[in-house]
Amino acid sequence: xxxxxxxxxGIIHTPFKTTAEAPIQPRYSGGRAGTVEIYxxxxxxxxxxxxxxxxxxxxxxxxxxxxxxxxKPYMDDRLRGVFATRAxxxxxxxxxxVVRLDKIEKNIxxxxxxxxxxxxxxxxxxxxxxxxxxxxxxxxxxxxxKIKKGSEK
Amino acid sequence: xxxxxxxxxGIIHTPFKTTAEAPIQPRYSGGRAGTVEIYxxxxxxxxxxxxxxxxxxxxxxxxxxxxxxxxKPYMDDRLRGVFATRAxxxxxxxxxxVVRLDKIEKNIxxxxxxxxxxxxxxxxxxxxxxxxxxxxxxxxxxxxxKIKKGSEK
Numbered sequence: 001x002x003x004x005x006x007x008x009x010g011i012i013h014t015p016f017k018t019t020a021e022a023p024i025q026p027r028y029s030g031g032r033a034g035t036v037e038i039y040x041x042x043x044x045x046x047x048x049x050x051x052x053x054x055x056x057x058x059x060x061x062x063x064x065x066x067x068x069x070x071x072k073p074y075m076d077d078r079l080r081g082v083f084a085t086r087a088x089x090x091x092x093x094x095x096x097x098v099v100r101l102d103k104i105e106k107n108i109x110x111x112x113x114x115x116x117x118x119x120x121x122x123x124x125x126x127x128x129x130x131x132x133x134x135x136x137x138x139x140x141x142x143x144x145x146k147i148k149k150g151s152e153k
Numbered sequence: 154x155x156x157x158x159x160x161x162x163g164i165i166h167t168p169f170k171t172t173a174e175a176p177i178q179p180r181y182s183g184g185r186a187g188t189v190e191i192y193x194x195x196x197x198x199x200x201x202x203x204x205x206x207x208x209x210x211x212x213x214x215x216x217x218x219x220x221x222x223x224x225k226p227y228m229d230d231r232l233r234g235v236f237a238t239r240a241x242x243x244x245x246x247x248x249x250x251v252v253r254l255d256k257i258e259k260n261i262x263x264x265x266x267x268x269x270x271x272x273x274x275x276x277x278x279x280x281x282x283x284x285x286x287x288x289x290x291x292x293x294x295x296x297x298x299k300i301k302k303g304s305e306k
Contacts, residue, residue, distance in 0.1 A: 055236075069198035139206035142204055
């Protein structure tokens with residue numbers, strides 16, 4: 001078994017104190033604002049990021065304990081393979097969200113459409129680039145008939 | 154310092170034996186095919202994934218050594234903050250690619266548009282869902298005038 005070690009580069013601050021309060025995805029956050037605090041020793045790495053309107057945050061789903069290979073997603077009432085869901089109880093509890101970047105002041109990113117719990121450890125920031133990250137001719141499997149439910153949360 | 158530990162759930166097989174051979178992003182791979190081998194103990198987690206046309210792979214940029222906060226991206230000739238790039242020498246060497254999912258046979262995913270080096274350790278698979286992952290009204294900063302260069306590689 002290969003074990004990989006990572007270290008948080010910052011912390012995500014949001015209005016959501018518990019997982020129950022947090023929206024299931026950025027799209028359903030109702031435009032809620034948050035901040036991403038980058039630890040000062042990594043601040044230099046934020047140069048040139050302010051020209052991007054959106055960033056991808058990769059973070060540790062730190063409240064998730066253990067994992068299951070079949071989970072019942074919020075949007076469904078039956079068990080699904082965990083890799084066919086965004087559920088947090090994954091073998092590697094990595095979270096991924098596309099958020100809008102409103103401004104950067106020193107080591108603080110002001111972002112909109114947050115869906116993480118307050119205090120979430122940040123692992124990486126990448127610029128969102130449609131040429132890289134946007135797919136076409138898309139099918140979304142079991143989620144197809146469920147996707148509206150999330151918007152009602 | 155909080156240290157987080159992750160364990161690969163599989164391995165990505167591609168035609169690219171070195172980083173020099175690999176395209177800089179999936180979009181520039183010319184539709185190259187690869188396979189994602191999930192270790193058998195995680196295979197059950199792939200249930201229901203076959204209905205999705207695209208998946209997000211999160212992987213370990215395992216050939217990256219150390220990191221730099223300013224890097225010269227392939228698409229540019231000056232130093233940029235590493236978080237404003239997709240360069241591999243990041244504080245946490247996590248890679249992210251959206252690939253097309255052609256079929257699943259047991260624990261093997263057949264995918265198209267791979268851009269990773271052969272043997273890349275896989276950390277997570279998430280279904281690509283436009284409602285979650287597609288942003289609108291996008292600005293791409295320094296990449297705006299560079300994006301065509303990558304397509305020529």
